[in-house]
Every structure is written in structure tokens, then in C-alpha cells.
Amino acid sequence: MDMQWLDDVLALLEEGNMTRAAARRNITQPAFSRRIRSFEGWLGTPVIDRKTNRIDISPALLSNEVEIRALMSRMKELRTKIAHHDAAASTIAISAQHAPVYSTFPDMALRARTAFPQVRFRVRPGNLSDCVALFLRGDTNMLLCYEAEGAMTLQFGPNVVRGKWGNDYLIPVVGGALRYTIRDSGTLPSDTPAIVYPENSSFGALLHKRERPFGTQAHSANPVCETAFSSGIREMVLNGLGVGWLPFSMAYREIETGDLISLANRLGQEPLEVAVYADSKNDMAASLLELWAK
Helix, strand or coil, X not given: CCCHHHHHHHHHHHHCCHHHHHHHCCCCHHHHHHHHHHHHHHHCCCCEEECCCCEEECHHHHHCHHHHHHHHHHHHHHHHHHHCCCCCCEEEEEEEEHHHHHHCHHHHHHHHHXXXXXXXXXXXXXXXXXXXXXXXXXXXXXXXXXXXXXXXXXXXXXCEEEEEEEEEEEEEEEEHHHHHHCCCCCCCCCCCCEEECCCCCHHHHHHHHCCCCCCCHHHCCCEEEECCCHHHHHHHHHCCCCEEEEEHHHHHHHHXXXXXXXXXXXXXXXXXXXXXXXXXXXXXXXHHHHHHCC
């Protein structure tokens, strides 16, 4: 199969018109039509219904647009890897929760580059369930995540090893104009706006189980926004949209400057571990885990 056929198909999907798609691909409409027919010949089934004055794109092609884009991305990535292969360099793919990507991974990467100057990283951020799925499928060599201290660790096969980068704490913070609503006792009114986590997220499940105020909708009188994206919560809290819970490593600089005020002394905190999982069959992943777990 000619890979340019997929580019043609994507242009057709985006334009919805053979003439516009051909112009976008810088070829004549008849030539473009022939390439689409060649793709249909390779596929073994038509992807467009050719009518007198218009064409209809098949539902099968429309429903698989995301898969086609993913295939093109993987093929371009493979081409780049082969063309620019460096025998001395290793690329480690890491699936990581959004929060540790922001809070801890920069320090981890600096330490890794000191020990292994040629190492490169491909970070795939996401929610914990998505990160675990990527790791299980073998799309990544390592998994970086937060785990509640003392909780059962994630269970994988015998080839997966776990290490701990360090400790952190989930703390409630407030910023912006809401800082001035804190009472002399160090508490906030119960109806203070809150940026909360979904109960089915990792932080949300922990805060809901501990019945932490302002953590989830069930324990907030005035939830104004719900999101599992900790970096987004940080920005909203800084702007005074609501009180929210953040890993201390994401908030300590702003706490030092006074842009954020910690409420941990009154509302408590949740201990966290920064956990790293690695496929032990990958030598570089195993070496990084050993380095990071020291």
C-alpha cells in the first residue's frame, strides 16, 4: 500500500469533496480519484459512493478516521526512528498521570540525564486508568503515578517491578481573592466555592473515602468545577475560583510566596507515594527504576 493514499483519504474526510481534496493534495481531480480507487482496490471494498453530482463517504470510513490518524502518526514516528537511529541513544516511553508529569518528572528526568546522557523520553500523560492501559499493552516501558500511602499497590505480572521515587502530600489550598475569606481560626465558610475531583478519579476516590471537605462533590457545599486535571485545578485555585486539593510538590512555591495558602493544618492532608513501575525486560527502564528508587 502507498502511504500517500492515507493522506488522500484524510484530506477527503476533512474536505468532504473530491475537487477540494484534490486541490489540497496539489493534484488534479481525476488523478486524485484514481488514487482513491487504488486505495479501495487494496482495501477490497469501496469507501465512497459515487453519484452524478456528489459523493457519499461510507460510514465505515467515517467511523475509523481516528484509527487512520493514529496509524499515520505511528508510521511517521517509525520512519523518523529508523532515519535518525542512534545506537548510543535509548528512548523510554513513560505513561504518567498528569500531576506527577508537572510535579516530579522534571527532577526525575534531570537525574536520569546526568547518569545516562543519551536517554530520551516520550511521556504519555493521562488519567491513571489510561496510563495503566498503555503500560499493559506495551505501548510504554514505564508507568509513573501517585499512590495513597499504605494502600495496595498496582498488581502486574512477574516481569514488572516497582520502585518509589519519593513521598508527597495531597493538601487543600486556596488562592486569589478567596484567601481573604479565611477566618481567624484558619477555616473557610462551608459554602466556599470548590474545584473538586470526580469520585472515579484516583485523587477523587481517596478524598471521597476520607470524607475530605472540598475534595469531591459529595463533600462540598458549592462545587463550581469538577476535573481530574490537577494542573488545571492549580490554575483555577490561583485565580481564586475555588479551594482545591493539590499535591504539595505542585503548590509549595506558591505557598512560599503567599499566592496560595495551605489549609492542611485545619483540614488535614493525605500522604502519597510517587511510584514508578518498569518492564524489567527493558534494560534502560530497569536501570532508570534502580536509579530513581535510590
